[in-house]
Amino acid sequence: LTAIAETPALPSILxxxxxxxDNPALRDVFRKLLSAxxxxxxxxxRELQAAGHxxxxxxxxxxxxxxxxxxxxxxxxxxxxxxGFALVTEGLRLFDVQMELLRPKEGACDA
Known part of the structure; x- marks a missing residue:
């Protein structure tokens, strides 16, 4: 998100x-990067799940x-x-919300 905030044209390019x-070769490069x-x-x-986090x-x-x-x-x-909002701040806030939803609850068995 910092890169996007510093280079606002990135979403438009993507x-x-x-x-x-128009450019299947370029699309394949981006697809491979996203896949990696x-x-x-x-x-x-997987590591975080195995550690119980x-x-x-x-x-x-x-x-x-x-x-x-x-x-x-x-x-x-x-x-x-x-x-109209601070991109990095909002992204980190939503990331924290998402991670809280993904944390195991005390005493819960999540298989």
């Missing part, structure tokens, strides 16, 4: 016609998608909302 329609990021997130989430009843792949969707969503809201 959702540009060239990237989405997802893979690293899934591995980190995150619920285990939600698949690590789903958690990774939720987290990347959070970043994408807040970036789109910021862009469409004329940058």
């Amino acid at each position: 959702f540009s016609r060239e990237l989405q329609v 990021l997802q893979g690293r997130l899934v591995a980190a989430i 995150l619920r285990r009843d939600v698949g690590p792949e789903d958690v990774a998608i939720l987290l990347t969707s959070l970043v994408q969503g807040v970036a789109i809201r910021w862009t469409l909302g004329a940058r």
Whole structure:
């Protein structure tokens, strides 16, 4: 989010016609980068689940998608909302909310 706040054109580039329609080779590069990021997130989430820091009843792949969707969503809201809020602050606030929802509850069995 810091990179987006410092380079506000990034969301426009990521959702540009060239990237989405006109340039399959460039789209494949971005798809591979996103896939690599997802893979690293899934591995980190698995470790957190194994250590008991995150619920285990939600698949690590789903958690990774939720987290990347959070970043994408807040970036789109910021862009469409004329940058009317502090992007990094709001993103971190929502990340904290998401992580709280994913933490195991005391005394709960989450398989």
